[in-house]
Amino acid sequence: MAPTVMNDPKLQLKGHTYWVRCATWSPDGSLLATGCADKSLRVFNAEGAEVYKVAHPDWVWCVAFSYTTKKKRIASGGLDGCVRLMEAETGREILQMKDHSSTVNAVTFNADGSKVLSGSYDKTAKLYAVSNGKTLLTLDGQNTPVLSVAFTAAEDIITGTARGEVRVSDLTGKTLQLLQAHDGPLLSLSVSADGGMLASGGGDKIAHV
Numbered sequence: 001m002a003p004t005v006m007n008d009p010k011l012q013l014k015g016h017t018y019w020v021r022c023a024t025w026s027p028d029g030s031l032l033a034t035g036c037a038d039k040s041l042r043v044f045n046a047e048g049a050e051v052y053k054v055a056h057p058d059w060v061w062c063v064a065f066s067y068t069t070k071k072k073r074i075a076s077g078g079l080d081g082c083v084r085l086m087e088a089e090t091g092r093e094i095l096q097m098k099d100h101s102s103t104v105n106a107v108t109f110n111a112d113g114s115k116v117l118s119g120s121y122d123k124t125a126k127l128y129a130v131s132n133g134k135t136l137l138t139l140d141g142q143n144t145p146v147l148s149v150a151f152t153a154a155e156d157i158i159t160g161t162a163r164g165e166v167r168v169s170d171l172t173g174k175t176l177q178l179l180q181a182h183d184g185p186l187l188s189l190s191v192s193a194d195g196g197m198l199a200s201g202g203g204d205k206i207a208h209v
Contacts, residue, residue, distance in 0.1 A: 011048050012048070013032065013034065013042075013044045013048050013050075015042050015050050015053070016034065016036040016038050016040065016042065017036075017038040018036055018037040018038040019036065019037050020034050020035070020036045020037075021035050021036060021037060021059065021060060021061055021062075022034065022035040022060070022061065022062050022063055023035075024063050024064060024065060025065070026065045026067060026072075026088060027065060027066075027067040028067060029046060030045065030046055031043050031044070031045060031046075031051065031065070031088065031089075032044045032045075032046070033063045033065065033074055034063070035059075035060030035061060035062060035063045035076060035078065036059070036060055037059045037060075039055060039056045039057065039058055039059060039060065040053050040054065040055055040056060040060065041053070041054045041056060041060050041063060041074075041076050041091075042054075043074070043088075043091065051089075051091075052090065052091040053091070054076070054084075054086060054091045054093070056076065056078055056080070056084070057080050058078050058079035058080040059078050059079040060076055060077075060078045061077055061078045061079060061103060061104060061105055061106075062076065062077045062078070062104065062105060062106050062107050063075065063076050063077075063107070064107045064108045064109055064116070065088055065109070066088075066109035066113035066116075066130075067088070067113070068112060068113040071113060072087065072088035072089055073085060073086065073087065073088055073094075073109070073113060073130065074086050074087075074088040074091075075107045075109065075116050076107065077103075077104025077105070077106070077107045077118055077120075078103065078104060079103045081098065081100040081101055081102055081103060081104060081120065081122070082096050082097065082098050082100070082104070083096070083097040083098075083100070083104055083107060083116065083118050083126075083128065084096055084097075085097070085116065085130060085133070095130075095132075095133040096133070097116075097118075097126070097128050097133050097135070099126050099135050099138070100118065100120040100122050100124065100126065101120075101122040102120055102121035102122040103120060103121040104118050104119070104120050105119050105120060105121060105145065105146065105147045105148070106118065106119045106146070106147065106148045106149045106189075107149070108149050108150055108151065109130075110151050110155055111151070111153075111155070113130060114129070114130055114131070115127055115128065115129060115130060115136065116128050116130055117149045117150075117151065117157060118149065119145075119146030119147060119148060119149040119159055119160075120145070120146055121145040121146075122145075123140065123142050123143060123144055123145055123146065124138055124139060124140045124142065124146065125138075125139040125142070125146045125149055125157065125159045126138050126139070127139075127157065127171070136171075137157075137171065137172075137173055138173075139157065139159065139167075139169055139173055141175070142159065142161055142167070144161045144162045144163045144165075145161065145162040146159050146160070146161055146162075147160055147161060147162055147185055147186060147187055148160035148186055148187060148188050148189040148200075149189065150189040150190065150191050150198070151191065152168065152191060152195060152198075153191070153194070153195025153196070154195075155171065156168050156169065156170050156171070156176060157169045157170070157171070158189055158191070158198065160181075160186030160187070160188070160189050160200060161185075161186055162185045162186075163180075163185075163186075164180060164181055164182030164183055164184055164185060164186050164202055164203075164204070165178060165179065165180055165181065165186065166178070166179045166181045166186065166189070166198075166200060167179075181200050181202065181208055182200065182202030182203065182204045182206060182208070183202070183204040184202050184203030184204040185202060185203040186200055186201075186202050186203075187201050187202060187203060188200065188201040197209055
């Protein structure tokens with residue numbers, strides 16, 4: 001079934017005052033989070049009504065949801081280099097992780113919502129504990145900006161870089177696999193629901209599976 005929003009292009013989510021950088025659905029499809037260059041994160045319901053807005057000090061570059069049986073969380077990253085953790089249903093801020101020294105390009109949660117992974121223009125990827133914001137791991141061997149991040153089904157870390165590389169690392173930071181996937185920046189990564197397939201999109205006008 002095609003998404004409702006695509007069937008009805010008249011449904012517009014208004015409120016932002018500058019270009020919208022990212023849009024992500026909650027796992028249950030009840031909320032849509034958008035990050036914008038107007039320095040705000042906004043969350044809308046499925047009918048297009050704004051639920052809440054969270055002001056940021058700079059452009060919001062990426063957002064991600066995590067829903068578990070115990071907690072519902074949303075993370076954001078942006079030009080201020082900070083990863084913010086909030087309650088998904090209210091926008092109340094819980095934690096700030098400020099280890100990056102440049103723009104946070106991508107954020108994602110692991111399957112059980114206990115960890116959040118970020119990639120940055122500072123050429124690192126960082127893994128944080130959601131419980132307390134502690135930095136669990138820094139992957140600093142990329143030598144190029146990290147533009148996209150994901151987890152495998154086994155919770156290994158996947159990073160995509162400005163050189164078009166896909167790197168798979170374990171939770172100790174050991175590189176398990178390194179592939180030259182694109183002739184240009186690797187802008188997006190997505191793992192299939194069953195964990196068996198990885199898709200990537202790059203600046204070379206190609207998507208790989």
